[in-house]
Amino acid sequence: MSEIRKNYVRPLDIKHGQIDMAHGSGGRAMAQLIEELFAKHLGNEFLGQGDDGALLPHPGEGRLVMATDAHVVSPLFFPGGDIGCLSVHGTINDVAVMGAKPLWLSASFVLEEGFKLADLERIVRSMADAARAAGVPVVTGDTKVVERGKGDGVFITTTGVGVVAPGKALSGRYARAGDAILISGTLGDHGMAIMAERESLGFDSPIVSDTAALHGLIEEMRASGADIHVLRDPTRGGLATTLNEIARQSGVGMMLLEKDLPLKPAVNAACEFLGLDPLYVANEGKLVAICAKQDAELLLATMRAHPLGSDAAIIGSVHEDAQHFVQMTTGFGGKRIVDWLSGEQLPRIC
Amino acid sequence: MKFIDEFRDGEVARGLAEAIRREANPARSYHFMEFCGGHTHAISRYGVTDLLPDNVRMIHGPGCPVCVLPIGRVDQAIRLALEQDVTLSTYGDCLRVPASGGLSLMKAKARGGDVRMVYSSADAVALAQKHPERQVVFFAIGFETTTPPTAVAIKQAAALGLKNFSVLCCHVLTPSAISSILESPEVRQWGTVPLDGFVGPAHVSTIIGSRPYEFFAEEYRKPVVIAGFEPLDVMQAIRMLIRQVNEGRAEVENEFSRAVDRDGNRKAQQLVAEVFEMRKQFEWRGLNVLPYSALRIRSQFAEFDAEKRFPLDYASVPDHKACECGAILRGVKRPQDCKIFGTVCTPENPVGSCMVSSEGACAAHYTYGRYRDVA
Numbered sequence: 221m222s223e224i225r226k227n228y229v230r231p232l233d234i235k236h237g238q239i240d241m242a243h244g245s246g247g248r249a250m251a252q253l254i255e256e257l258f259a260k261h262l263g264n265e266f267l268g269q270g271d272d273g274a275l276l277p278h279p280g281e282g283r284l285v286m287a288t289d290a291h292v293v294s295p296l297f298f299p300g301g302d303i304g305c306l307s308v309h310g311t312i313n314d315v316a317v318m319g320a321k322p323l324w325l326s327a328s329f330v331l332e333e334g335f336k337l338a339d340l341e342r343i344v345r346s347m348a349d350a351a352r353a354a355g356v357p358v359v360t361g362d363t364k365v366v367e368r369g370k371g372d373g374v375f376i377t378t379t380g381v382g383v384v385a386p387g388k389a390l391s392g393r394y395a396r397a398g399d400a401i402l403i404s405g406t407l408g409d410h411g412m413a414i415m416a417e418r419e420s421l422g423f424d425s426p427i428v429s430d431t432a433a434l435h436g437l438i439e440e441m442r443a444s445g446a447d448i449h450v451l452r453d454p455t456r457g458g459l460a461t462t463l464n465e466i467a468r469q470s471g472v473g474m475m476l477l478e479k480d481l482p483l484k485p486a487v488n489a490a491c492e493f494l495g496l497d498p499l500y501v502a503n504e505g506k507l508v509a510i511c512a513k514q515d516a517e518l519l520l521a522t523m524r525a526h527p528l529g530s531d532a533a534i535i536g537s538v539h540e541d542a543q544h545f546v547q548m549t550t551g552f553g554g555k556r557i558v559d560w561l562s563g564e565q566l567p568r569i570c
Numbered sequence: 571m572k573f574i575d576e577f578r579d580g581e582v583a584r585g586l587a588e589a590i591r592r593e594a595n596p597a598r599s600y601h602f603m604e605f606c607g608g609h610t611h612a613i614s615r616y617g618v619t620d621l622l623p624d625n626v627r628m629i630h631g632p633g634c635p636v637c638v639l640p641i642g643r644v645d646q647a648i649r650l651a652l653e654q655d656v657t658l659s660t661y662g663d664c665l666r667v668p669a670s671g672g673l674s675l676m677k678a679k680a681r682g683g684d685v686r687m688v689y690s691s692a693d694a695v696a697l698a699q700k701h702p703e704r705q706v707v708f709f710a711i712g713f714e715t716t717t718p719p720t721a722v723a724i725k726q727a728a729a730l731g732l733k734n735f736s737v738l739c740c741h742v743l744t745p746s747a748i749s750s751i752l753e754s755p756e757v758r759q760w761g762t763v764p765l766d767g768f769v770g771p772a773h774v775s776t777i778i779g780s781r782p783y784e785f786f787a788e789e790y791r792k793p794v795v796i797a798g799f800e801p802l803d804v805m806q807a808i809r810m811l812i813r814q815v816n817e818g819r820a821e822v823e824n825e826f827s828r829a830v831d832r833d834g835n836r837k838a839q840q841l842v843a844e845v846f847e848m849r850k851q852f853e854w855r856g857l858n859v860l861p862y863s864a865l866r867i868r869s870q871f872a873e874f875d876a877e878k879r880f881p882l883d884y885a886s887v888p889d890h891k892a893c894e895c896g897a898i899l900r901g902v903k904r905p906q907d908c909k910i911f912g913t914v915c916t917p918e919n920p921v922g923s924c925m926v927s928s929e930g931a932c933a934a935h936y937t938y939g940r941y942r943d944v945a
Binding site: 479485488489492543545549550551552554555556557559562 | 571574578579580583584587614615616617618619620621801916917918933936937938939940941944
């Protein structure tokens with residue numbers, strides 16, 4: 221990032237300005253955008269190096285975890301958050317559920333010509349706040365501009381790097397028959413917040429996205445000494461899809477108890493109204509934990525003691541099943557499969 | 571959730587299950603068809619069959635709007651999108667119904683067709699208002715429940731003087747489908763489909779009332795119990811059907827009295843009569859061509875009739891050879907009896923229409939109940 225001679229360049233008109241093709245050209249306009257908007261808010265010692273990549277200290281003992289996530293949510297601003305903080309939380313969570321301590325993020329922006337600079341600043345500010353609160357800085361980034369009509373305002377891809385102590389990595393392969401299944405809180409808040417915000421539906425709701433970084437909660441869960449086998453954040457496709465992934469990876473079956481699933485009444489009602497199943501609706505600040513049965517109560521108490529796990533619940537158990545079915549005892553008293561999500565339940569939610 | 575949880579209460583369900591077990595005669599079996607896909611879905615999703623004794627069997631009926639939609643009609647909608655360059659709007663489930671040439675509306679969209687999912691017919695009218703430069707066609711499907719909103723949309727478009735809105739009308743009539751099943755040789759002559767009664771439609775009956783079913787009860791001696799779409803409604807209706815069978819009665823009873831009366835919604839009926847008239851015949855998937863079984867738009871609203879506005883000849887297209895949707899819709903076969911069920915035909919790649927909608931018998935069994943086939 222070159223130092224521009226401020227006297228010769230009019231500052232960015234953030235209030236009324238818009239992105240144009242020059243902001244992605246590699247020239248002075250781009251340098252100015254980076255300096256006056258991205259670096260201003262996201263700035264830290266690594267980003268400040270101004271090179272093509274960030275030069276980072278060796279994280280010490282253990283193995284590295286790297287995860288990446290593209291964010292294309294529509295609308296960009298929704299109750300409880302926006303694409304900016306979402307792109308920070310989502311990637312931090314992907315690193316953290318591997319058992320790793322998230323260290324650094326990269327961020328790549330695809331901006332659409334005509335996008336308002338005021339909106340972009342709001343998004344970048346939100347990213348910066350989220351990264352600062354999480355203690356995980358954005359250390360390198362990239363910006364591209366596409367012609368009007370070829371993007372949807374802004375797409376953000378973030379990549380996260382973390383470190384996990386030797387022998388402490390978690391995987392979806394480690395669920396065992398007999399294990400308990402826990403969820404850290406209510407289901408479907410993020411997906412329904414987005415859904416309610418979509419203008420075509422025309423209803424108001426008190427539902428707020430649960431977008432949050434979970435590494436603090438995870439740290440306490442691991443410190444509790446509970447024998448945790450699997451952690452995963454049930455984002456797209458919801459709890460149902462996440463459990464099916466784990467069941468297949470671990471080669472096991474699962475049985476859920478519908479009556480124990482935590483659900484906010486407003487989310488439940490909105491799902492009912494729209495004919496959606498909250499098991500398939502996205503979360504952005506929840507995690508599924510699978511642990512040894514004897515540690516389930518200890519883990520539950522630890523989760524509930526943390527603000528992001530206050531509604532945590534034990535929702536089922538793992539058993540042997542050659543078909544790897546995830547099943548559920550319904551509140552009604554019958555049994556059914558909780559299948560993979562088929563097709564698309566919601567358009568673009570993260 | 572108030573007014574909903576009461577109808578899904580596990581305690582009450584166990585009580586009802588016990589009553590059904592007590593009242594069902596162990597010396598005989600009972601076969602009831604739930605007409606509606608809404609019932610099929612509730613039965614599968616809540617595991618109602620787990621609460622029924624072995625001698626009470628449920629047969630899935632044809633009351634799933636996208637399941638009875640013949641390929642030829644979906645082809646028409648696809649041609650509108652791809653050849654006539656219209657904005658084609660329809661309900662979500664319609665998008666995945668398999669059509670000719672490996673296409674569906676969703677695949678037509680990927681090929682560049684302007685296909686939009688809407689939540690209501692009013693959204694389609696709004697789309698036409700918003701895009702006066704585009705011809706907007708609403709692909710209207712469904713039984714009597716979705717017909718009045720389509721009528722409203724057409725009247726609204728007329729009142730607004732919209733020149734770019736029309737409807738591809740594929741609305742069908744429930745009583746025709748029930749007659750077709752009762753008249754089928756499997757039920758009437760061969761007895762290969764034992765049928766002791768119907769769980770009657772819920773939402774459809776709020777519109778047409780319970781009166782239209784009286785003919786079936788009297789003429790065919792089949793009990794009908796109209797039931798809501800909640801699992802306790804279904805259980806209660808089954809108990810009422812068992813009682814009728816045990817007592818040798820064949821009457822129309824109404825379990826869904828909180829929403830349905832004998833005459834139905836007169837206002838909606840008038841609206842439908844004002845905008846639509848009977849088609850002489852209409853092809854259904856699985857039930858073939860049925861006389862006076864569907865609606866078309868009256869000539870006074872002809873300018874909103876997509877079949878008149880665009881060159882759209884109807885061509886009947888046979889189902890995939892191995893697909894058993896027809897037999898499944900008539901209750902002759904069960905989803906798991908179909909050779910391609912769960913192998914070639916899955917919710918991700920549906921071959922037949924019953925695998926598309928969550929109300930379809932195959933999709934419901936695949937999604938919620940297929941563990942029973944393995945165990």
